[in-house]
Amino acid sequence: xxxxxxxxxxxxxxxxxxxxxxxxxxxxxxxxxxxxxxxxxxxxxxxxxxxxxxxxxxxxxxxxxxxxxxxxxxxxxxxxxxxxxxxxxxxxxxxxxxxxxxxxxxxxxxxxxxxxxxxxxxxxxxxxxxxxxxxxxxxxxxxxxxxxxxxxxxxxxxxxxxxxxxxxxxxxxxxxxxxxxxxxxxxxxxxxxxxxxxxx
Numbered sequence: 001x002x003x004x005x006x007x008x009x010x011x012x013x014x015x016x017x018x019x020x021x022x023x024x025x026x027x028x029x030x031x032x033x034x035x036x037x038x039x040x041x042x043x044x045x046x047x048x049x050x051x052x053x054x055x056x057x058x059x060x061x062x063x064x065x066x067x068x069x070x071x072x073x074x075x076x077x078x079x080x081x082x083x084x085x086x087x088x089x090x091x092x093x094x095x096x097x098x099x100x101x102x103x104x105x106x107x108x109x110x111x112x113x114x115x116x117x118x119x120x121x122x123x124x125x126x127x128x129x130x131x132x133x134x135x136x137x138x139x140x141x142x143x144x145x146x147x148x149x150x151x152x153x154x155x156x157x158x159x160x161x162x163x164x165x166x167x168x169x170x171x172x173x174x175x176x177x178x179x180x181x182x183x184x185x186x187x188x189x190x191x192x193x194x195x196x197x198x199x200x
Contacts, residue, residue: 001046007090008041008108010034011147012053012098014073016180019099019175024197027146032193033175035061036101040190042066048090052083076146081135085138094134097147099175101191102184104130110169117145118167119160122153134169177186 012034020029034051038061041049043179049066051058054073062068069086071079074191083095092113096103107123111134114121119140123132128150142159145152154164173183181198 001091005089005091006047006081006112007042007050007087007093008047009050009052009069009083009142010037010041010098011074011079011085011095012051012058013079015075016099016175019177019180021178021181027122028197029097029194030055031057031061032197033101033191034058034098035193037098037103038066039192040101040103040105041096041108044108047094047108050087052086052095054081076149077144078146080133080143080146081139084135084137087137090137092134092136094132096132097125097130097174098134099123100131101174101175101194102188103172104188107170107172108132110161112115115169117164119123119165120156120160120168122156123169124153124171124199126171127163127176129174131172131174139163 016032017026020026051068054071059068067088069088071082092107092115111121119136121134124129125131129148130152145155153168157163160166
């Protein structure tokens with residue numbers, strides 16, 4: 001499968017600013033985590049990076065030539081469907097929540113591998129929800145889950161025509177509240193913008 005056929009999209013929403021710890025500017029925090037998530041994706045081989053955002057100004061964080069697609073400020077399943085539908089191209093796509101700036105790139109590769117046997121694959125989030133969703137495009141009509149639904153794997157399997165159509169990959173964490181900053185591992189490479197902002 002070519003690079004143009006495999007897309008990794010970073011999803012940026014205004015609610016992600018809520019995880020900014022006290023004393024850190026919320027808008028700057030949102031931009032830092034989004035830029036780290038984008039740089040993670042842009043560094044991957046054999047995929048085409050995209051940013052899908054309901055927050056203005058994300059063109060400032062991407063390399064020239066990277067599509068930045070504006071979507072409405074939605075939530076839940078409507079947000080996921082709008083994001084997948086807005087992608088400009090691709091046969092398979094991973095939609096990554098931007099509030100996981102330290103995600104190991106290997107986990108994205110594992111989601112694509114799961115698509116070899118399933119229509120949708122989920123990287124679950126610690127504490128419930130999803131860090132990333134992978135799918136064959138067009139996004140299946142039966143899929144109706146959001147990034148913050150408690151158990152997206154269970155919900156997707158309940159709505160799928162067959163339970164084997166939904167695969168579960170390894171999980172990770174997201175930064176959804178100020179206390180979640182403690183989940184960031186200083187020993188992991190990457191997340192340089194978030195690291196610099198928090199240490200500043």
